[in-house]
Amino acid sequence: MHSHSFLRTLPFPTHSPKPFLALAAASSSSSGSGFELSVSDAELASRGFAVRRDAEGLDVGALNDVFARVGFPRRDPARLRRALAAGGAGGAVVWVAPSPPASAAPVAFARATGDGVFNAVVWDVVVDPSHQGLGLGRAVVERVVAELRRKGVGNIALYAEPRVVGFYRPLGFAADPDGIRGMVYSRKNQKRNR
């Protein structure tokens, strides 16, 4: 299993994971208004990309292909569909696909799970290697954050590999805010500490 897959799949692998950073974007305001997107849906459309804000119609096979191309593990399609459906209500799902014609195959994807009121965690931020460096990663994360803030969710966290911390920082995420550390359950650690 790829070394950074522990950030995205449960149960976590039993080999030693690389260190991870927990990041959180805390918003004192419960209002989602005023959150600026660096690129509008209309601008993206003019560049040939359609933005979707729910999992409806998403080709999970194509999403799995993107996961595989960036080194993430493929997920069981039925379980992935369930996770997307369950996470949608309290969280957010955003993906970008080439258009027209509107395609169900994403080139950029991000999602968050949460309680829809206080807390959310961002997962599975991916951009197909063929479309990286075009601003699509930023576009999907901004929209996930905007959707959460629109719901009034003020505490938004994610786990990041050290090599992508610089990607998240300008998007409002800070490492170890107020010294708070992310902790991840693993059966191996539990056994070791007994």
Ligand SMILES: CC(C)(COP(=O)(O)OP(=O)(O)OC[C@H]1O[C@@H](n2cnc3c(N)ncnc32)[C@H](O)[C@@H]1OP(=O)(O)O)[C@@H](O)C(=O)NCCC(=O)NCCS
């Ligand atoms: C990380 C990832 C989502 C970035 O997506 P992307 O579409 O290539 O990034 P964008 O084009 O939106 O970049 C936005 C900005 O972040 C910067 N950036 C992109 N990747 C970065 C990185 N790894 N570290 C620091 N900055 C980064 C870009 O240079 C750009 O900066 P600019 O505004 O000064 O031009 C993408 O590279 C990816 O899918 N990687 C593999 C999967 C992964 O690691 N996901 C993160 C899970 S923790």
